[in-house]
Amino acid sequence: MTDYEATYRGFRWERPEYFNFATDFVDRWASERPDAPALQWSDEAGHAQLFTWSEVKQRSLHAAQFLTSLGLRKGDRVFVMMPRIPEWWFLTLGCIRTGIVFMPGTPMLTTKDIRYRLLAADANGVIADASCLDRFEGLVGTGRVETWVAVGQAPSPWVVFPPGGAGTGQHGAQFERTRADDPMLIYFTSGTTGMPKMVQHTQASYGLGHQITGRYWLDLTPEDRHLTLSDTGWAKCAWGKLFGPWSQGACNVVYDFRGRFDAARILRVLERQRVTTFCAPPTAWRALVLQDLSQYDLSSLRHALSAGEPLNPEVIDTWKQATGLHIREGYGQTESVVVVGMFPALEPKAGSMGKPSPGFEVSIIDHEGKEVPVGQEGDIAVRVKPEKPVGLFDGYLNDESSNLVSFRGDWYVTGDRAVKDADGYFWFVGRRDDVIKTSGYRVGPFEVESALLEHAAVAESAVVGVPDERIGQRIKAYVVLAPGFTGSQALAEELQEYVKKTTAPYKYPREIEFVTELPKTVSGKIRRTELRAMSQQPPKKD
Numbered sequence: 001m002t003d004y005e006a007t008y009r010g011f012r013w014e015r016p017e018y019f020n021f022a023t024d025f026v027d028r029w030a031s032e033r034p035d036a037p038a039l040q041w042s043d044e045a046g047h048a049q050l051f052t053w054s055e056v057k058q059r060s061l062h063a064a065q066f067l068t069s070l071g072l073r074k075g076d077r078v079f080v081m082m083p084r085i086p087e088w089w090f091l092t093l094g095c096i097r098t099g100i101v102f103m104p105g106t107p108m109l110t111t112k113d114i115r116y117r118l119l120a121a122d123a124n125g126v127i128a129d130a131s132c133l134d135r136f137e138g139l140v141g142t143g144r145v146e147t148w149v150a151v152g153q154a155p156s157p158w159v160v161f162p163p164g165g166a167g168t169g170q171h172g173a174q175f176e177r178t179r180a181d182d183p184m185l186i187y188f189t190s191g192t193t194g195m196p197k198m199v200q201h202t203q204a205s206y207g208l209g210h211q212i213t214g215r216y217w218l219d220l221t222p223e224d225r226h227l228t229l230s231d232t233g234w235a236k237c238a239w240g241k242l243f244g245p246w247s248q249g250a251c252n253v254v255y256d257f258r259g260r261f262d263a264a265r266i267l268r269v270l271e272r273q274r275v276t277t278f279c280a281p282p283t284a285w286r287a288l289v290l291q292d293l294s295q296y297d298l299s300s301l302r303h304a305l306s307a308g309e310p311l312n313p314e315v316i317d318t319w320k321q322a323t324g325l326h327i328r329e330g331y332g333q334t335e336s337v338v339v340v341g342m343f344p345a346l347e348p349k350a351g352s353m354g355k356p357s358p359g360f361e362v363s364i365i366d367h368e369g370k371e372v373p374v375g376q377e378g379d380i381a382v383r384v385k386p387e388k389p390v391g392l393f394d395g396y397l398n399d400e401s402s403n404l405v406s407f408r409g410d411w412y413v414t415g416d417r418a419v420k421d422a423d424g425y426f427w428f429v430g431r432r433d434d435v436i437k438t439s440g441y442r443v444g445p446f447e448v449e450s451a452l453l454e455h456a457a458v459a460e461s462a463v464v465g466v467p468d469e470r471i472g473q474r475i476k477a478y479v480v481l482a483p484g485f486t487g488s489q490a491l492a493e494e495l496q497e498y499v500k501k502t503t504a505p506y507k508y509p510r511e512i513e514f515v516t517e518l519p520k521t522v523s524g525k526i527r528r529t530e531l532r533a534m535s536q537q538p539p540k541k542d
C-alpha cells in the first residue's frame with residue numbers, strides 16, 4: 001500500500017462461491033514456490049526445522065487423509081490443543097482442507113476450561129499434543145467426543161498422529177469442496193471481560209479476510225520472514241501465524257517456548273532468524289523495551305507491530321529511538337480481521353490505532369447508532385448493512401444475549417470506545433466497561449496508565465474506577481514498580497503529582513496501591529474486571 005486513501009477507496013471484497021485456504025493459498029504457493037521456506041520452526045533447546053511450501057502442502061494433505069480415515073467429516077468440530085509445534089500447522093491445515101471445523105485452545109487451559117469448551121461447542125473430536133494429555137484426565141466420555149488424536153505417544157482411546165511416522169500425503173487426494181461460507185474454525189474469545197464467547201469464522205471470513213491483515217497491515221511479501229508472538233490458542237495466532245503471512249506467501253517464523261516469556265531470548269530469535277516483520281502484544285512490548293536494545297542486531301527488521309491492547313506511547317518512543325521503527329498498532333478482535341490499523345502508508349501518530357482497514361466502514365457512534373462528531377467519544381462500530389465485510393464473523397454461537405448487544409441497526413458494535421480526530425485517525429479510549437466516570441468527566445484507564453508508565457518507578461499499572469458517592473467513581477491505580485523501587489506514601493504522592501502534570505489534573509489517581517503483579521488473562525491482557533471486584537468497598541465519605 002503506497003497510498004492509503006486510494007487503496008481504501010478502490011478496495012472491493014472478493015466474494016467467491018467456493019473457497020478453501022489450504023487449496024487456494026497454500027497449494028498455490030506450493031506450485032509457484034515449492035522450495036521456498038514456509039515454516040521456520042525453532043525451540044528453546046536450539047532445535048530447528050525448516051519446511052518448504054511443498055512440504056507444508058504434503059504434510060497437511062497427509063493430516064487431512066489421516067483425520068478423515070478416523071471418520072471425521074466436513075462440519076465436525078474438533079478441539080485442538082498444542083504448543084507451537086509444526087504439527088499444529090499441518091493438522092489445522094488438514095482440517096481446513098476437509099472442512100473439519102477446528103477450535104484452538106491454549107496449552108495453558110485447565111481440565112475445567114477444556115470440559116467447558118468441549119460441551120459448549122458440542123465437539124466431536126480432540127487433537128492434543130502428548131505434553132497436554134494430563135489436562136484431559138477424566139474427560140474421555142465428555143459430550144459427543146468420539147475421536148481422540150494425540151501427537152506423540154499416548155494410550156487408548158488416543159490415536160497417534162502421525163501413524164507409523166509416515167509424513168507425506170498422496171498426490172491427487174480429493175476432498176469435498178468447501179463453500180466460502182462453510183464454517184472453518186471456532187475461537188473462544190480471550191475472556192478479558194467475562195466468560196469466553198464462541199466466535200465462528202467461515203472459510204472466507206478468516207481465510208480470505210486476513211489478506212487485509214497480511215497484505216495491508218503486516219505488509220508482507222513472499223520474501224518476508226514474519227514472527228508474531230502468540231500461542232496457538234488465540235485469534236492472534238490466526239492473524240499473524242497462519243492466515244496473515246501465508247496468504248501472502250511469507251515465511252512463518254515460529255519460536256516454540258514453553259515457560260515464561262523471556263524478552264532477551266525473543267530479541268535473540270529476531271536477530272538470529274533475520275526476522276523482517278515482528279508483531280507482539282503490548283505486555284510483551286513493555287518487557288522488550290526494558291532490555292538493552294543496543295546489544296542486538298535488529299537490522300533485518302522492517303516493521304514492528306502491536307495488537308490486542310492499547311500500546312503506551314512511551315513504549316513506542318523507546319523502541320523508535322533504539323531501532324528507528326515506529327511500532328504500528330492494529331485494532332481488531334477475535335470476531336474480525338484487522339479493522340483499524342496504522343498502515344505503513346499513513347503518517348504515524350503515537351498512541352493512535354490508525355485508520356479503518358480497506359473493506360471496512362468504521363465509525364464512532366452513539367447509543368442510537370448515529371455517528372458522533374469528530375473529537376467526541378463513542379462506540380467503535382463496523383457497518384454491516386447492506387453487506388457485511390467479508391472479514392467479520394456472523395454472530396456469537398449459542399449466545400443470543402451477546403448478539404443483541406453487539407448488533408445495533410446497521411452496525412456491529414465492538415464494545416470498545418474511541419475518538420476519531422479531524423484527520424480520521426482513531427484513538428482508543430477503553431473497553432466500554434472500563435471507562436471511568438469521575439466528577440462528570442469520562443476517563444479511559446489507558447491514558448492514566450500511559451502517564452504513570454512515563455515515570456521511571458513504574459513498570460506496569462492498571463487503572464480502574466472505584467464507586468464513590470461524591471464523585472461517581474474515583475480513579476484508583478494498581479502499580480507494579482520497576483526493579484530498585486519500593487512503595488511508600490511519598491512515592492504514591494510523587495506519582496499522583498506526576499500524572500497531574502502530564503495529563504489533565506482530574507485524571508490523577510486518588511488512590512494508588514502497589515502490587516507485585518497484575519491479574520491478567522492467560523494471553524497476558526490486564527483483567528480490570530478482577531481489580532474492580534477487588535476494590536469494591538463501601539464508598540468513602542470525605
Ligand code: ATP
Pocket residue numbers: 189190191192193194195196197235306307308309310311329330331332333334335353414415416428431525
Ligand atoms: P472477551 O471478549 O472475552 O472479554 P477480549 O475482548 O480480550 O476478551 P479478544 O478478541 O482477544 O478478546 O480481544 C479483542 C479486544 O482487544 C478488543 O475488543 C479491544 O478491547 C482490544 N484491542 C485489540 N487491539 C487493540 C488495540 N490496537 N488497541 C486497543 N485495544 C485493542
Ligand code: MG
Pocket residue numbers: 189333415
Ligand atoms: Mg471481546
